[in-house]
Amino acid sequence: MKSNLLSxxxxxxxxxxxxxxxSDVSVAENLVTFIQFFCEDTGSVETHFLACQNILTFFESANSEAISALIIDGLVKHCGLSLSSVTGLAPDGASVMVGKRSGVAARLKQVNPILLNVHCVCHRLALACTDSNPSFKYINNVETLLRQL
Known part of the structure; x- marks a missing residue:
């Protein structure tokens, strides 16, 4: 399946x-990556799961250097894709991902200057919803309680 996707x-x-x-309940830090491209076969933009990598297997912390290295290694070594073909990155808005000086996006832009970094729309929507209505505080409290259980 993966070789078909990569072709x-x-x-x-x-x-x-x-x-x-x-982060999961075992305190493993996983980097989950999806890939989006225009598929000539279907004539549409497709999004597919690409990889799930445990960051702490190879690095001591989930910092921008580690995440950038995993993305590059995953694309180049494991998928045989060129980093110069990456034209867009959509991470969450965390500083480790979008920090201007040493975030993942900044590090990838050093390798590929045409990379366009866009804050993930789903993450933006989640942030907007939690701040937009005081009644959502109840939902946040329930979610926190369920996670702690």
């Missing part, structure tokens, strides 16, 4: 990445 990505010549780091 479609190579045919598209350019692609974007949607990525975020996620």
């Amino acid at each position: 479609k990505v190579r045919a598209a010549s350019v692609f974007g990445l949607l990525t975020d780091e996620v």
Whole structure:
């Protein structure tokens, strides 16, 4: 399945990445990455799961240097894709991802200056919803309680 996906990505010549780091109950820091590209076969933009990498397996912390290295390593070594083909990055708004000097986006832009960094729309919507209505505080409290359980 992955080789079929990668052949479609190579045919598209350019692609974007949607990525975020996620902690699970075992306190593992995982980097989850999706890839988005125009598929000539279907004539539409497609988004597919690309990778889930445990950051702490290779690095001591989930900092921007570690995340950037995992993205580059995953694309180049494991997928055989060129970093110059990445035209878009959509991370959450965390400073580790979008920091102007040493965030993941800034590090990837050093390698590929045409990369366009856009704050993920889903993350922006979630932030807007939690701040827009006081009644959402109850939902946040329930979510926090459920996570703690």
